Amino acid sequence: SQLAAEIVIPAAAEQQMGVVVATPLGGGLFANEPRISAALDRLSDDERPRSQNIVERLRKEPGTLAQNAFQYILADPRVSTVSSGAANIQELEDVVQASHMGAMSKGLIEELHQV
Numbered sequence: 571s572q573l574a575a576e577i578v579i580p581a582a583a584e585q586q587m588g589v590v591v592a593t594p595l596g597g598g599l600f601a602n603e604p605r606i607s608a609a610l611d612r613l614s615d616d617e618r619p620r621s622q623n624i625v626e627r628l629r630k631e632p633g634t635l636a637q638n639a640f641q642y643i644l645a646d647p648r649v650s651t652v653s654s655g656a657a658n659i660q661e662l663e664d665v666v667q668a669s670h671m672g673a674m675s676k677g678l679i680e681e682l683h684q685v
Contacts, residue, residue: 583648591643593655599625600639601661623685631678636664637671642682645673 574591582589597612598605599621606625610618628638636656643652656662 579646579648588650589648591649591652593653594639594643595636595657595661595665596655598657600628600635601657602635605657606635620685624682627682627685633668633671634664636661637668638674640665640668641671641674642679644669645676645679 579589595601598609600606601609610621610625613621625635628635631638633641640652640654643649654662654665656665
């Protein structure tokens, strides 16, 4: 969440604490349809457009949305580990492949932060 990115992770890093990102796929936003639509429907009217724009931007990148979500998380050196929240075998396979794809580029991360 935005709160975690802006407050919790920096505070934990400042205290030299490990950071576990739990179930980034659990909400369904970076999964496959119909889970994406259901996740978008659960968001507030304020959050929905930004989230839709991020999903659309990530669809232009190589790999699946799940892989891109993990590349984003893996790019943050303050994150110690990730518990995927995969809902099915395909999502789990995507996560495993993402760990071999490397971190997301700083340029793309900055672009996503501007969305």
